[in-house]
Amino acid sequence: DAGVIQSPRHEVTEMGQEVTLRCKPISGHNSLFWYRQTMMRGLELLIYFNNNVPIDDSGMPEDRFSAKMPNASFSTLKIQPSEPRDSAVYFCASSYRVGANVLTFGAGSRLTVL
Amino acid sequence: QQQVKQSPQSLIVQKGGISIINCAYENTAFDYFPWYQQFPGKGPALLIAIRPDVSEKKEGRFTISFNKSAKQFSLHIMDSQPGDSATYFCAATLSLTGNQFYFGTGTSLTVIP
Numbered sequence: 001d002a003g004v005i006q007s008p009r010h011e012v013t014e015m016g017q018e019v020t021l022r023c024k025p026i027s028g029h030n031s032l033f034w035y036r037q038t039m040m041r042g043l044e045l046l047i048y049f050n051n052n053v054p055i056d057d058s059g060m061p062e063d064r065f066s067a068k069m070p071n072a073s074f075s076t077l078k079i080q081p082s083e084p085r086d087s088a089v090y091f092c093a094s095s096y097r098v099g100a101n102v103l104t105f106g107a108g109s110r111l112t113v114l
Numbered sequence: 115q116q117q118v119k120q121s122p123q124s125l126i127v128q129k130g131g132i133s134i135i136n137c138a139y140e141n142t143a144f145d146y147f148p149w150y151q152q153f154p155g156k157g158p159a160l161l162i163a164i165r166p167d168v169s170e171k172k173e174g175r176f177t178i179s180f181n182k183s184a185k186q187f188s189l190h191i192m193d194s195q196p197g198d199s200a201t202y203f204c205a206a207t208l209s210l211t212g213n214q215f216y217f218g219t220g221t222s223l224t225v226i227p
Contacts, residue, residue, distance in 0.1 A: 004157070033215075042219035043158070043203065056214070091157050101146045101209060105157030 004106035006092050012112045018080040021109045023092030024073055031095040033103065034067055034077050038088045046090075049075065082113045117141060118206050120218025127225050133191040135221045137204035142185065144206040144216075149178065149189050152201045152220075161202070162189070194225045 005024040013019055025032050033048040047057040052069045060067070064083070069075040079086055089110045093103040120137045127133045139147075148163035164171045164178040164187065171178045177190040191198055204218040 043217040045214065048214075093157070101148070101163070101207060102160055103150075103158075103215060105150075105159065107155070107157050 004092055004094050004104055006090075006106035006109050008109055009107065010110045010112075012114065013082055014114050015083055016081045017113075018078065019082045019086075019111060019113075021077040021090050021092075021111070023075045023077070023106060025075070025092070025094030026096070026104055027073065029094035029096045029104070030072065032069060032075050033093040033095070034075070035091040035093060035105075036088045037091060037108070043091070046077070079111075082111075084113045087111055087113050116219075117216035118204060118218045120204050120221060122221060123219070124222040125224070127194045127223065129194060129196060129225055129227050131194050131225075133189075133194045133198065133223055133225070135189045135202050135204070135223070136186065137188065137218050138184075138186045139206045139216070140185070141206070141216075143208055145209050146207050147178070147180065147187050148205050148207075148215075149176075150203040150205065150217075152203065154200075158201075158203055191223075194223075196225045196227050199223055199225050 007022045030051050034046040036044045046059045047067045049069045065079055067077045089108045091105050091108045093105045095103055118139050149161045150158035151161040152158040162173050162176050164180050166182050169180050175192045180187045201220045201222050203220050205215045207215045
């Protein structure tokens with residue numbers, strides 16, 4: 001298995017632009033998580049899905065952030081409009097079942113908003 | 115409220131020395147405590163984990179020590195090597211849900227040759 005695949009690996013954009021980050025979880029995993037990593041706040045859970053259904057989005061910073069999982073093999077995290085304070089590394093992780101206790105992370109998408 | 119507190123923020127150790135990273139948790143219902151290792155440009159990867167029914171778990175040079183009464187656990191890296199230089203995260207979760215992993219803020223470890 002190729003692991004959790006994220007794209008793009010790096011994104012540089014200007015304030016106000018829309019940003020879409022993509023994730024392909026490991027085949028057979030039915031839980032998907034989006035995390036944001038910054039020096040100040042470490043790893044923060046933004047949202048997670050079970051069987052493509054969003055379960056908890058309380059970590060999503062504000063309405064500018066949205067996430068979707070249209071099928072078991074694809075998820076997106078969208079920021080519209082983007083702001084400089086959104087600059088961070090965004091990780092997608094998946095787990096093969098609730099309670100499996102093992103998260104497999106992707107390599108991350110480094111976002112820079114100018 | 116920070117569910118898992120991790121220290122130190124950064125650590126520099128000589129090659130061959132022992133690296134020790136400490137974590138403390140709040141919720142006594144947590145029943146699974148993993149450590150993740152992250153190299154620059156990579157995502158965190160599971161290193162070792164422990165459940166609270168044991169006080170210690172060892173895998174090679176990596177050992178977790180667990181103190182349930184104190185609600186603390188620590189990672190010990192014996193004979194530290196330059197290749198161990200990475201950021202280490204402790205975490206805690208509830209097995210029944212497995213959804214919410216509470217991560218510490220991370221420790222940047224540098225092992226000097």
